[in-house]
Amino acid sequence: MAHRDLPGVIAPPPLIYLGVLFIGWGLTRIGTWPEAVDAGFGWLAAGFGLEPRLRQGAAVTLIIAGLLLDAVSAGLFRRRGTAVEPWKPSTVLVSDGPYRFSRNPIYLGFAVTYVGLAIGMDSWITLLLLVPCLVVVDRFVIQREERYLAAKFGADYLAYRQKVRRWL
Template sequence: MKKPDTPGVIAPPPLIYLGFVLAGWGLAELGARPEAVEAGLGWLAAGFGLDMPVRRGLALTLIVGGLLFDGMAAGLFRRRGTAVEPWKPTTALIIEGPYRFSRNPIYVGFAVTYVGLAIAMNSWIALILLVPCLFVVDRFVIQREERYLAAKFGPTYEAYRQKVRRWL
């Protein structure tokens, strides 16, 4: 049987980020319940202590900035005629634009958007969960994509990989 021409990621990366941020929101909501506070779990609901206008402005800036960065990076895929979705075959190696500074600018943009959402939700726990989220993305998405790209583009990808950092 022929191996599929995809990296075989565990799940669509936006869903991984969304799952973690929603888990953080859910834990914060549970921590705000009176019985959770009585049980000593009220810290799960702790916020950032920012005034509402400051928090909203910061959150909006990060969310919009992250989405614009994602859009710019994904737009390069579209212009080059290759799929941005990691469950579809890659037909071109993109190394210009934000890909000159990061091999994964879309995932960096998702992380910036995630931080904005955590701030918008006023949830420390959601922000803390970004760490395991990035671990999952790094190990179960990016590493699989890198093996796939190395096999598909060979020395060209290896030279790019040596020159440009994985994240920032």
């Protein structure tokens, strides 16, 4: 069997975030929660404790910030001539721009956008579902990518990994 130059991620990361977001939206639409759950998250259930205008402003700000981080990070990949999509081969190790601070600024941007959307939807359950979403992305996308990059770029990637945190 020939070696494939791919990290073997389980699914495109944007689909993971969107899938979990839609699950949260669906659960919010159902809206039948035991009183104990509502009592424990009352501050979230009440518009995240924010006035509607402030909540909407926070949502829009986070969505824009996340999308900008994604655009800048993906733009660096394109300018370097390597694939943004993790299911395609990497040709260059990108370590400048936002990659100086996070090894995964695109996934961080997705998470910030997700938080903005959850706040905009006024859905505490969607916000809470970000935790399992990040676990899936970390375990089944990022860890596979990191093994792939270590094998492909060797010492250069290992030095980069020691210098820059996974998320922030």
